[in-house]
């Protein structure tokens with residue numbers, strides 16, 4: 001079901017453009033949904049999950065069986081049969097429509113063209129692909145080489161990515177991964193795996209440093225911070241999450257991996273409510289702010305995001321991100337570091353956010369940072385400024401230091 005749904009979402013722009021060519025008036029929503037679903041699955045014969053004739057027959061059967069679409073079954077049948085007869089002409093007629101070509105809303109395409117004039121096509125192309133499944137090996141329990149061997153022993157092929165990552169040749173349910181329940185590995189994209197080393201590299205981890213993970217659920221990066229520091233490090237991590245239900249997942253993540261952190265349910269933008277009562281008001285040595293964002297960098301994992309987001313969400317989220325940065329900066333000790341990141345490729349949530357922060361905070365300086373990571377680059381030889389090699393999601397990282 002999910003695989004079919006994701007397929008439809010990755011081809012919805014094309015399907016809606018084809019539907020407009022087939023009918024002049026939009027059918028009632030349930031019939032339209034069924035018609036567009038069938039068109040999205042069948043439009044590209046080489047990529048269709050079933051024989052296009054089967055898809056058409058099944059769509060018409062489904063229409064007949066549902067009271068909401070029953071009356072439109074003959075209409076859906078007529079549209080889809082015509083589509084099969086005239087497919088090449090109809091597809092060619094939609095090729096000039098960017099929404100059909102790229103399967104993203106027009107505003108999203110225009111935004112990427114403006115924000116990434118060199119790479120917008122590459123980003124859209126990556127967004128329509130399928131993301132690889134990447135594991136992060138828990139350095140406290142195994143090594144990349146050992147785990148790769150354990151996978152090979154059960155015929156799971158994997159290639160090392162980055163310091164702790166293994167990319168699986170084919171995605172697998174986690175229950176099939178050796179030692180998953182015992183915390184040997186986690187699932188985490190290669191771009192997200194850069195957070196812990198970026199924040200902690202070069203710090204003296206033999207000291208009892210205090211680290212705040214300000215937006216922590218489900219705890220992927222909290223766990224990586226602890227794994228990275230190592231079992232013998234006295235690193236103290238406070239994991240903050242505003243959403244009670246999501247905070248439960250931080251405990252689950254830490255329990256599975258055998259790690260410990262202070263988990264607080266609180267609003268990071270209102271430190272007056274939790275910093276003094278739970279952290280004695282002592283400044284942190286390092287802060288990770290993995291801020292809520294549009295998730296425009298992880299579209300290939302969540303193909304619905306592009307259709308559900310509204311352009312106005314970007315500005316609203318940028319305000320929230322700025323509020324979080326402003327509230328957390330005073331909690332950092334002079335000389336300390338704050339890593340700001342989002343899984344977005346939009347500049348308002350990355351570059352522009354950080355430039356505005358630097359302009360308003362003269363005690364902050366930007367340390368060498370990856371900046372915007374462009375999704376889907378798989379050693380294709382293309383050079384992108386500061387982009388890490390290998391396939392990964394779209395992300396943004398800026399490492400800020402507070403001057404002493």
Ligand SMILES: C[S@@+](CC[C@H](N)C(=O)[O-])C[C@H]1O[C@@H](n2cnc3c(N)ncnc32)[C@H](O)[C@@H]1O
Nearest residue numbers: 215216217218219220221241242243267268290
């Ligand atoms: C991008 S996700 C974090 C992912 C997490 N760092 C990880 O690697 O697993 C952002 C999280 O921030 C939480 N959040 C949003 N606003 C917050 C706030 N004001 N204070 C604390 N948490 C917040 C959201 O509920 C969400 O769980």
